[in-house]
Amino acid sequence: MFKQISSAQNPAIKRLxxxxxxxxxxxxxxxxxxxxxxxxxxxxxxxFEILELYFCVELFSEEQISALLNNNRFQPEITEIxxxxxxxIAYRGSTxxxxxxxxxxxxxxxxxxxxxxxxxxxxAEAPEKPGNIGALLRTADAANxxxxxxxxxxxxxxxxxxxRSSVGCVFTNKLAVGSTSEIIAFLKERKVAIYAAALQASxxxxxxxxxxxxxxxxxxxxxxLSEEWLKNSTQNIIIPMQGEIDSMNVSVAAGILIFEAKRxxxx
Numbered sequence: 001m002f003k004q005i006s007s008a009q010n011p012a013i014k015r016l017x018x019x020x021x022x023x024x025x026x027x028x029x030x031x032x033x034x035x036x037x038x039x040x041x042x043x044x045x046x047x048f049e050i051l052e053l054y055f056c057v058e059l060f061s062e063e064q065i066s067a068l069l070n071n072n073r074f075q076p077e078i079t080e081i082x083x084x085x086x087x088x089i090a091y092r093g094s095t096x097x098x099x100x101x102x103x104x105x106x107x108x109x110x111x112x113x114x115x116x117x118x119x120x121x122x123x124a125e126a127p128e129k130p131g132n133i134g135a136l137l138r139t140a141d142a143a144n145x146x147x148x149x150x151x152x153x154x155x156x157x158x159x160x161x162x163x164r165s166s167v168g169c170v171f172t173n174k175l176a177v178g179s180t181s182e183i184i185a186f187l188k189e190r191k192v193a194i195y196a197a198a199l200q201a202s203x204x205x206x207x208x209x210x211x212x213x214x215x216x217x218x219x220x221x222x223x224x225l226s227e228e229w230l231k232n233s234t235q236n237i238i239i240p241m242q243g244e245i246d247s248m249n250v251s252v253a254a255g256i257l258i259f260e261a262k263r264x265x266x267x
Contacts, residue, residue, distance in 0.1 A: 002062075002079060002080045003080070004081075004082075005054075005079055005080070005081050005082070005085055006082040006084070007085065008084065008085050008088040012079070013085055013088070013089060016033065016054070016099070016101070017089065019031065019032065020033055020089070020160055023156040023159065026156065026158060027156070030104045031051060031101050031104060032101075032104055032156075032158035032160075033091070033099060033101055033160060034099070034100045034102050034163055034168075035090065035098070035100075035160070035163075035164075036096050036098065037060075037064075037068070037098055038168055039167070039168035039171070040098060040100045041068065042168035042169075043102055043171045044068075044069075044072055045172075046171035046172060048103065048105065048171060049102065050069075050072075050074050050101075050102055051100075051103055052076050052077045052078075052079065052100065053076045053077070053078045053079070053099075054078075054079050054080075054081050054086075054099045054100070054101075055078070055079075055081065055097055055098050055099075056086035056097040056098075057097075058083050058097070059083075059086070059096060059097025060096065060097035065078065076100070076101075086099075091160050091164065092164060104158060107157065107177045108176065108177070108178065109176045109178045109182060109183070112147060112174060114146055114147060114174070115146070116146050118211075118212065118213050119146045119147070119190070119192055119214070120143075120213075120215075120216075120258070120261055120262070120265070121145060121146055121149060121192060121215040121216070122139075122145050122147075122148045122149070122215070122218075122258060123148075123150075123151060123183060123187075123215050123216065123217040124136055124149075124150055124151070124217075124218050124254070125151040125180060125218070125220070125226060125229060126151065126154055126219065126220055126223075127150065127154070127155070127220065127250065128154040128155055128220070130161035130162045130164075130165055131161070131165045132249070132250055132251055133150075133157070133166070134161070134163075134165025134166035134169070134170075135251030136148065136250065136251045136254055137162075137166040137169040137170055137172075137173055138251075139254055139258060140254075140258070141172045143255075143258045143259060143261075143262050145173070145258060146174065147173070147174040147175070148173045148174065148176075149175075149176050149177070149178065149186075149215075150175070150176070150178075151179065151180045151183045152179055152180055153177050157170060157177065180226055180228050180229060181228065184228065184232045188232075190213070191213060192214060193212060193213065193214040193215070193234040193235075194215050194217060194229070194234045195214055195215065195216055195233065195235055195236075195237050196233035196235075196236050196237065197217060197218045197219070197225070197237055197238070197253055197257065198224055198225050198229075198233075198237075198238070199224070199238060200236060201236050202235075202236040202238035203235060203236070203237055204237070204238060204240060205237040205238065205239055205257055205260060206260065208237055209264070210260065210261035210264050211264050214234075214261065216254065216257045216261065218250050218253055218254050219250070220250065221247050221248075221249065221250055239256055
């Protein structure tokens, strides 16, 4: 028999609200929340430790839990919650009936392990909107890049909105965060060419050779990349625009650049 909670006023449920809404609460406990079968499955596949599982028996069965945790080395605490409680804490509109509390990972550059010798890395400087970050992670997953590095992050990467908008790709990519200076040093130490998407002193991206180890660096649509990136880039690159505006959504731009690199590499 699992522990059961039927009231949204239960202290355990109030804690879940805090973990959903407050980055400070997540950092204090070193945990975050994941909702949905696919996302939780990807977290498990990515080596994240599931500490707690909350399921609504009307939507998710004990047999499904057993199948989900099959061959999993972690044994989370499992709690059955009422439909009322689930509807209160469910973040998404869909009703899959499963929510997990997951142990955070240290995303520092020191913990990043890269397997390839011919690296393709996506770098995003100061992304803030969860939707854009999620889209960048989906693009990176689709291209199977070697790593995604976030410089000067303004948003908690375990924010529920990022997990949702990335459809779990926050777990499928190799992720690390650091300052712009730290990431530039990290790339240079590994002899990774830096191609910075910028308007200044730029060349057409299609003229570049992306077949050797390289990093595609994108900034925000509002302010672009900081001067530090522009000074340290191997080459600034641009996607020619044929309309009235001179920029596009950061995830779209990243997708164009990354898949040009993949095309050149024969994928």
